Amino acid sequence: xxxxxxxxxxxxxxxxxxxxxxxxxxxxxxxxxxxxxxxxxxxxxxxxxxxxxxxxxxxxxxxxxxxxxxxxxxxxxxxxxxxxxxxxxxxxxxxxxxxxxxxxxxxxxxxxxxxxxxxxxxxxxxxxxxxxxxxxxxxxxxxxxxxxxxxxxxxxxxxxxxxxxxxxxxxxxxxxxxxxxxxxxxxxxxxxxxxxxxxxxxxxxxxxxxxx
DNA sequence: CTCCCGATAT
DNA sequence: ATATCAGGAG
Numbered sequence: 611x612x613x614x615x616x617x618x619x620x621x622x623x624x625x626x627x628x629x630x631x632x633x634x635x636x637x638x639x640x641x642x643x644x645x646x647x648x649x650x651x652x653x654x655x656x657x658x659x660x661x662x663x664x665x666x667x668x669x670x671x672x673x674x675x676x677x678x679x680x681x682x683x684x685x686x687x688x689x690x691x692x693x694x695x696x697x698x699x700x701x702x703x704x705x706x707x708x709x710x711x712x713x714x715x716x717x718x719x720x721x722x723x724x725x726x727x728x729x730x731x732x733x734x735x736x737x738x739x740x741x742x743x744x745x746x747x748x749x750x751x752x753x754x755x756x757x758x759x760x761x762x763x764x765x766x767x768x769x770x771x772x773x774x775x776x777x778x779x780x781x782x783x784x785x786x787x788x789x790x791x792x793x794x795x796x797x798x799x800x801x802x803x804x805x806x807x808x809x810x811x812x813x814x815x816x817x818x819x820x821x822x
Numbered sequence: 823c824t825c826c827c828g829a830t831a832t
Numbered sequence: 833a834t835a836t837c838a839g840g841a842g
């Protein structure tokens with residue numbers, strides 16, 4: 611739908627604004643990133659980082675999480691919301707990692723999707739950050755911004771993912787996803803997008819529409 | 823489609 | 833008071 615020139619302008623401007631856009635979650639192992647990303651559902655990365663700081667001191671290995679007392683784990687992650695589902699999923703994930711995946715966080719989309727609480731968004735975060743496998747991460751920011759900018763007209767995250775894959779060069783998929791998140795947090799906010807301050811406005815459908 | 827769910831900005 | 837936050841499952 612958008613012209614190739616428009617897409618290039620958006621990519622160029624995001625690169626200028628956020629040259630170092632990366633994962634905002636704090637982690638030091640693949641398992642920690644998997645758990646942090648699961649906790650990040652409908653929760654800010656900032657809060658996840660506060661919770662995981664203590665969580666990762668208490669639970670070091672996949673075995674620690676798999677054998678954790680469910681009620682205790684629920685309380686440990688409570689501030690991230692959806693804590694009952696998340697605690698159950700994390701325990702089962704770690705059990706499967708131990709029993710089915712030889713103690714390693716899976717390295718393919720197909721295997722990652724077998725884990726409870728892991729959808730394409732979480733899987734793409736793992737693939738991109740741990741295994742350097744490019745992927746478009748469609749979270750709430752990517753969905754909102756790509757729709758506003760006119761990069762897609764789809765509402766379904768999977769359809770958006772494939773739409774963006776068609777118009778963004780493969781080697782930029784991971785970085786581009788992070789840049790959408792950064793821009794979504796700083797400027798193109800859900801409630802009150804700051805179009806006045808947005809340098810992408812000239813190339814943005816929503817920005818042009820709200821002009822005058 | 824609904825449900826899960828706490829914390830913060832508006 | 834209400835919308836929203838790096839979603840996923842039934």
